[in-house]
Each structure stands twice: as C-alpha cells, then as structure tokens.
Amino acid sequence: DWTMGNVIADQVAAIREQVGDKQVICALSGGVDSAVAAALVHKAVGEQLTCVFVDHGLLRAGEAEQVEKDYVASTGIKLKVVDAQEQFLGALAGVTDPEQKRKIVGREFIRTFEAAERELIAEAGAHGETVQFLVQGTLYPDVVESGGGTGTANIKSHHNVGGLPEDLQFQLIEPLRTLFKDEVRQVGLELGLPEAIVWRQPFPGPGLSIRIIGEVTADRLALLRQADAIVREEMSAAGLDRSIWQCPVVLLADVRSVGVQGDGRTYGHPIVLRPVTSEDAMTADWARVPFEVLSTISTRITNEVADVNRVVLDVTSKPPGTIEWE
Numbered sequence: 001d002w003t004m005g006n007v008i009a010d011q012v013a014a015i016r017e018q019v020g021d022k023q024v025i026c027a028l029s030g031g032v033d034s035a036v037a038a039a040l041v042h043k044a045v046g047e048q049l050t051c052v053f054v055d056h057g058l059l060r061a062g063e064a065e066q067v068e069k070d071y072v073a074s075t076g077i078k079l080k081v082v083d084a085q086e087q088f089l090g091a092l093a094g095v096t097d098p099e100q101k102r103k104i105v106g107r108e109f110i111r112t113f114e115a116a117e118r119e120l121i122a123e124a125g126a127h128g129e130t131v132q133f134l135v136q137g138t139l140y141p142d143v144v145e146s147g148g149g150t151g152t153a154n155i156k157s158h159h160n161v162g163g164l165p166e167d168l169q170f171q172l173i174e175p176l177r178t179l180f181k182d183e184v185r186q187v188g189l190e191l192g193l194p195e196a197i198v199w200r201q202p203f204p205g206p207g208l209s210i211r212i213i214g215e216v217t218a219d220r221l222a223l224l225r226q227a228d229a230i231v232r233e234e235m236s237a238a239g240l241d242r243s244i245w246q247c248p249v250v251l252l253a254d255v256r257s258v259g260v261q262g263d264g265r266t267y268g269h270p271i272v273l274r275p276v277t278s279e280d281a282m283t284a285d286w287a288r289v290p291f292e293v294l295s296t297i298s299t300r301i302t303n304e305v306a307d308v309n310r311v312v313l314d315v316t317s318k319p320p321g322t323i324e325w326e
C-alpha cells in the first residue's frame with residue numbers, strides 16, 4: 001500500500017540499484033524539494049553522495065545556516081558550501097529590471113555549480129571513482145506541467161536542457177517524481193529533517209533580489225532580511241504559517257516618504273507586506289491577516305529596522321497582481 005514508509009523503502013532500493021558504486025552529486029537550494037531528494041539519496045547510498053550549496057547571499061535570515069548546520073546535523077550528508085555572495089552582488093550591481101535579475105542569478109548559479117561539479121569530479125577521479133549521477137527534486141506536478149512558468153525550472157532543469165558542457169554526462173536521479181508537495185513533506189519528516197526546512201513556504205530561486213524594487217545592494221539586503229525576519233517571526237507566533245501560502249516582504253528601495261519619529265522628521269523607505277492564500281500559486285487571494293498581527297509587525301518593523309518608516313499592505317488578488325512584485 002501507498003504509505004510514505006513504503007515510498008522511502010522503494011526509492012532507497014531503486015536508487016541503490018541505479019547508482020551501484022558510482023558517485024552522486026546534488027545541488028541544495030534551501031528549499032524542501034532538494035532537501036528531501038538529497039536525504040532520500042543519502043539514505044540509499046550514504047557517502048557516495050556529495051551535496052553542493054551555493055550561498056548566493058539572497059536567502060533570508062538564518063536560511064543558509066539551516067542548510068549548513070541543521071540539515072547536515074540531521075542527515076550526516078557530505079556538503080560542499082560555495083560562498084558566492086560577492087560574485088552575485090557584483091553581477092547584480094546596477095541592475096533594476098526584474099527579468100534581468102532572474103537571468104543573472106540563474107547564469108551565476110549555473111556557473112558556480114558547474115565549477116563545484118568539476119572540482120568534485122576531479123577529486124573523485126583522483127580516488128579512482130566516477131561521478132555519474134545528478135539528483136533533482138522534480139515533483140509530480142513538475143513532470144505533468146513539464147517546465148511550466150517560473151524560474152524554478154531555470155535553475156532546476158538546466159542539466160536536462162543542454163546547459164551542461166558536453167564532457168559532463170550525468171544520469172538523473174529524481175526520487176520525488178511520483179509525489180505531490182504534501183507527500184514530499186511527509187517523507188522529509190519521516191527522514192528526520194528539520195521542521196524549518198520541511199514546512200518552508202515557497203521561496204523564489206532568485207531570492208531577495210526580486211523583492212528589492214530597485215538595485216540590489218548589501219545594505220538593502222540586510223535591511224530587507226531584518227524586516228522579513230520580523231514578519232516570519234510574528235506570523236509564526238500567530239500560528240499563521242500553514243494557512244498562509246507565503247508572504248513576500250518587499251522593499252521599495254527607490255521610494256522615500258516623510259515620517260516622524262521622536263522629535264525628528266524622517267525620510268525613509270516603505271516595506272510592503274504581501275501575504276497570500278493559494279492552492280497552487282497560479283491564482284491567489286490576499287490573506288486576511290488579523291489586524292493585531294499586522295499592527296505588531298508594523299510597530300516592530302518601524303521601530304527595529306533603520307531607514308524604514310512605513311509599512312503597507314498589498315490587498316491585490318492574483319490575477320491581476322502576481323504574488324511577487326517583480
């Protein structure tokens with residue numbers, strides 16, 4: 001019968017059979033799909049798997065640490081971390097166009113991941129081993145839709161769309177191909193992954209770069225991270241994590257408005273809250289977050305985040321608005 005325990009046992013057997021004594025690599029994004037896919041493969045072939053985490057500096061507060069520490073501690077997975085924060089910031093300098101940001105992040109990600117791949121292949125070769133497999137966290141809806149829409153596909157599918165140099169030939173391992181998101185979460189829980197990863201709400205591949213309206217800079221990222229952390233903290237405290245699909249927090253970096261704080265006049269940036277409910281992200285409605293929660297968030301952000309003097313709520317459904325602002 002179809003229980004997650006059986007799914008795990010079946011996949012572990014199938015992966016062992018497929019991989020044999022070869023080496024496997026997997027890119028971790030910080031999201032639930034790649035985390036669960038890698039954990040399944042690790043359960044099957046242990047040390048033959050090496051994961052690569054490209055820290056592009058566009059994740060939210062604490063998320064890189066969750067991957068580098070909590071995830072590794074709970075799985076025992078061999079992880080190679082590439083700190084590419086300066087590289088991504090450099091590549092994004094001066095860029096304000098949303099699609100341009102997506103392209104740059106996708107391109108730099110592929111570049112960085114491939115460099116890491118080459119290093120791993122060279123290291124394995126020095127030990128007389130062959131790297132032959134690549135893990136992907138493809139879900140059943142991805143299979144059905146086959147590359148529909150968002151940039152997830154850009155990053156996730158670069159290996160099957162000819163983005164690979166010709167001398168690198170991988171076979172794909174896609175252990176989540178028959179599963180829906182909620183089943184993937186069940187598998188993750190059964191494998192003992194941290195709840196913060198298993199229950200993570202959707203987060204775009206280009207990360208915070210598309211939540212800063214304007215140029216992406218280190219200072220702006222730090223500011224947005226701080227505001228976002230407050231929003232997540234208060235949403236969690238209010239028990240809203242499972243009822244809200246996601247809540248982008250957006251910095252209008254090129255907009256300033258006048259405010260007053262203490263004795264002084266301020267001229268700071270607005271932060272936009274974009275909490276939505278949704279079934280599949282194709283359509284969405286703005287979430288009716290209780291006023292008290294919004295009030296706490298607003299007070300905390302304007303008190304705690306320097307240079308932010310206004311918090312506004314996005315009450316647009318999708319369509320016409322998209323979930324993200326860029």
Ligand code: XMP
Binds near residue numbers: 153282321
């Ligand atoms: P939109 O803004 O199109 O977002 O309503 C729909 C869902 O997709 C996510 N999203 C992305 N995910 N790369 C991703 O991996 C992207 O470039 C991207 N853009 C949007 C968004 O967070 C929402 O869940």
